[in-house]
Amino acid sequence: QVQLQESGPGLVKPSETLSLTCTVSGGSIIAYFWSWIRQPAGKGLEWIGHIYSSGNTNYNASLKRRVTMSVDRSNNHFSLKLTSVTAADTAVYYCARVTMIRGFPQYCFDFWGPGIPVTVSS
Amino acid sequence: EIVLTQSPGTLSLSPGEGATLSCRASQSLTSNFFAWYQQRPGQAPRLLIYGASSRATGIPDRFSGSGSGTDFTLTISRLEPEDFAVYYCQHYGPSQYSFGQGTKLEIK
Numbered sequence: 001q002v003q004l005q006e007s008g009p010g011l012v013k014p015s016e017t018l019s020l021t022c023t024v025s026g027g028s029i030i031a032y033f034w035s036w037i038r039q040p041a042g043k044g045l046e047w048i049g050h051i052y053s054s055g056n057t058n059y060n061a062s063l064k065r066r067v068t069m070s071v072d073r074s075n076n077h078f079s080l081k082l083t084s085v086t087a088a089d090t091a092v093y094y095c096a097r098v099t100m101i102r103g104f105p106q107y108c109f110d111f112w113g114p115g116i117p118v119t120v121s122s
Numbered sequence: 123e124i125v126l127t128q129s130p131g132t133l134s135l136s137p138g139e140g141a142t143l144s145c146r147a148s149q150s151l152t153s154n155f156f157a158w159y160q161q162r163p164g165q166a167p168r169l170l171i172y173g174a175s176s177r178a179t180g181i182p183d184r185f186s187g188s189g190s191g192t193d194f195t196l197t198i199s200r201l202e203p204e205d206f207a208v209y210y211c212q213h214y215g216p217s218q219y220s221f222g223q224g225t226k227l228e229i230k
Contacts, residue, residue: 035219044210044221044222044223044224045167045210045212045221046221047218047219047220047221050219058217060218060219061123061218094166094167096166099169099172099178101172106155106157106172106173107155107214107215107219108155108157108169108172108212108214109157109159109167109169109212110169110172110178110179112166112167112168113166114165114166115166
């Protein structure tokens, strides 16, 4: 069974960079797309971006200027960097795997990490 | 940008009843990349339906999805106590993922 686990600081100062890592266990990171999704308290879900195991990325157009994702195939993890954070970036951040059926992406998310709360505050 | 609007915002029903949740897209969806999720308090979302009508692995057959174009439906027959949660629809295209704002299914 594939498991994902987010890690990183739970508190980031305004204008600084939020950095999170998602470690994948129970399966390979190879040949899958991997995403970051966030959820402010009491609100809905917002997709941040996805990365293929080759390193190709696609970001939410509204966040593209501030987002960088990377993948470490040898250590089976992928990462998120979000620059110039403000209080509006306070949320629970989830990493998730994009569903693949017979080698084709279904562009939905079948495995999720438990989420990591991140607060932006001085 | 495709906007997904879910209705109703809150649905109050009793265990054993059936539920119908709707998701309307701001324009006709040209791909079949449409999914539904369940989110219980304090948990990550769980994939229920993908491809608009295919059940994900391990999802009971009381959950079913349908729809095309701009109108999509999640139907839950015979509600169980664990089904009371928030449900989200989600679409991919073109090159962006979008989520609906959620429907809260609560016990009447």
